Amino acid sequence: MKIGDKMSSKKISVSRYFYNKRLQKITIALFTFMVIFFISSKSIIPEKYNINEGDIAGFDIKAPRDFRDDMATQVKIDKALEDVPTQYTNNTEILSQAIDSIEQYFALAIEIKKSDIDATAKSEKFKAETSITKLGDDDYTNTLKLDENEMKTLSEFLITNLSKILSQGITNDEEAIKKGQADIKKGQVDLDFYIRNDTNLSKSMKELATNIGITFIKPNLTNDTILTEELKDQVVRDVESVVIKKNQNIVTKGEVITSTHIYQMTKAGLLASNSKVDIAIYSGVAALLILMEVLISMFIFYFRRNVYNNNSKLLIIAIIVCINTVFAVGGNVISGYLIPAGFAVIVMSIIFDPLLAFIITIPSAVIIASITNFNIEAVILYLTGAMSGILLSYNVHQRNNFLIGGGVIGLLNGILIFSLGLINNNNITQNLINSSVGFAGGILSAILAIGILPVFEQLFDIITPMKLLELSNPNQPLLKKMLFEAPGTYHHSVLVGNLAEAAANEIGANAILTRTGAYYHDIGKIKRPYFFKENQITNDNPHDKITPKLSTLIITSHVKDGMELAAEYKLPGAIRDIIVQHHGTTLVRYFYVMARNNENEEVEEASYRYEGPKPNTKESAIVMLADSIEAAVRSINTPSSADIEKMVNKIVQEKVDDGQLNDSDLTLKDIEKTKQSFLKVLEGIFHSRIEYPELNNQVKEGMNTIDRI
Secondary structure (H helix, E strand, O other), X not given: OOHHHHHHHHHHHHHHHHHOHHHHHHHHHHHHHHHHHHHXXXXXXXXXXXXXXXXXXXXXXXXXXXXXXXXXXHHHHHHHHHOOOOOEEEOHHHHHHHHHHHHHHHHHHHHHHOOOOOHHHHHHHHHHHOOOXXXXXXXXXXXXXXXXXXXXXXXXXXXXXXXXXXXXXXXXXXXXXXOOOOOXXXXXHHHHHHHHOOOOOOHHHHHHHHHHHHHHOXXXXXXXXXXXXXXXXXXXXXXXXXXXXXXXXEEOOOOEOXXXXXHHHHXXXXXXXXXXXXXXXXXXXXXXXXXXXXXHHHHHHHHOHXXXXXXXXXXXXXXXXXXXXXXXXXXXXXXXXHOOOOXXXXXXXXXXXXXXXXXXXXXXXXXXXXXXXXXXXXXXXXXXXXXXXXXXXXXXXXXXXXXXXXXXXXXXXXXXXXXXXXXOOOOHHXXXXXXXXXXXXXXXXXXXXXXXHHHHHHHOOOOOHHHHHHHOOOOOHHHHHHHHHXXXXXXXXXXXXXXXXXXXXXXXXXXXXXXXXXXXXXXXXXXXXXXXXXXXXXXXXXXXXXXXXXHHHHHHHHHHHHHHHHHHOOOOHHHHHHHHHOOOOOEOHHHXXXXXXXXXXXXXXXXXXXXXXXXXOHHHHXXXXXXXXXXXXXXXXXXXXHHHHHHHHHHHHHHHHOOOOXXXXXXXXXXXXXXXXXXXXXXXXXXXXXXXXXXXHHHHHHXXXXXXX
């Protein structure tokens, strides 16, 4: 392959790249990611220090953000765990078995006592059959000597008091005993106390109560490791973490660097040798930014497909988000409350629409959160400022209104900050300072928006309401030029603008764009004003001296001439579209008919049509209809309401039948509303007037004009 061929193939590949919309979208996404990632990372990654244990600090070292001191937190946890008591489970079966044994013991004693055998045999039988086997022989004998009521009394006494003793728990664990838990000896002492102080028991009954009761006092508490671990886990959860706050001194000037300082600085990512923290931060920032871009892209793809398909608009969004990040970082250097929260949404609301602006703001809050060290107050302030910015910038038509809106945003910011300060019990003086800074942030949002909008208007050919109002000002050089050089056309354009604006308002089109476009739609007539009837002062018509074909060429060339003037005066693309589309491919019927009537000339209809294109927006279509209708109605002598309505219907139907509105978004309902709007305005313009007899003939003479071309 030759060198020239190689260079040619490279040019082709580069050309393909620039015209490949998918690659352009990827480039925009990467550009946005890299810019925001670089800015965010630089604002998050703290200054590094090369310092070692044992060094003397030559300056204060402050925490760059809030972070958890795991070492100090673990010390608190260990101390709290030392106080966690071992948990025990009371074995209730021991008490149940004791009660059952006592009841069976005395029931058996009553039964044997009623038998006919001798006392010795009764004692032997009782000893052999009872479940309480650790008593002495005298205890069995003495039990049988009690009458039935005494047995019942003794049984109830033992059950009641053993229940008290065993319910409080008996253990043989030395650690638990040291902490006050009852042991067997304590249980026996308690039983002895109950026996000595019971007046219903006789001496022999008390002796029996002691001997029987002691046999049932045994450990009934078991070490519950599961419950103990659960309690320890709860204690760990309840321990409040030790948090080093942002700007809190980690090391004070003159202090000896200890291992604790080294640990805290490592945790904060302040040591030059520590790269793990930086990698984690970079990874976190990258993940957040990718998530943000995915969410924004999905919303634009599904709900704003016209924006998604226009890479210039995507680039505008990317630049605004990047600039917003720069401003946020700059504001946060002074104070998190100074972040211009309303900047991005104001600009995007005016360039695009409020909903798109707010949806992009929500993921952007992730960036603000990371920049401000996830300061919840700053995030709330940003979202609230964004919402108020959208509400105040909606339908703004003058740049001065931005400052008013910025003041309102600042006021809302101040109220919000003050309210949050009251909730957090902030010092009243500091609260007022923070509120003042928030107010300044609102003003700053408006100032930045005012400053940046003209840049976007020029670089990306964006048309905003303010730009349109500036263009519609009669003092604009091009409009003044038309006023002086083609006054009839100027007057006609103003009337067309009134008609078009009313219709646009009626069907929900962009009324300001429609009116401004109407003002400029015929600027091409400035080059040859006297070839157009509205600018002819006398009855001398230059078209009478040339052929119909040449007349058609001159008439249709005003569109091309208008585009040249639009380029010279740097009119926005939306205005140029209206200029080039306002005649579509309409037939210049007057000269076409004249040519047809000339039998010596072969006539092709295409030669007598405008080059187009046809209107492809509602605004262009409305201007086309308003232009034709204003000229046609003005040609009617003493027009009545019926004449006006008939003419309007005729012109509109001709445009529809000729297919001039096929590429526009106008529906049949829109067309009907447009006609009604035209009629309302035209009747106001051509309403009946009082006739003055002495001037009547002059008026009539002035109104006798031929159809405007």
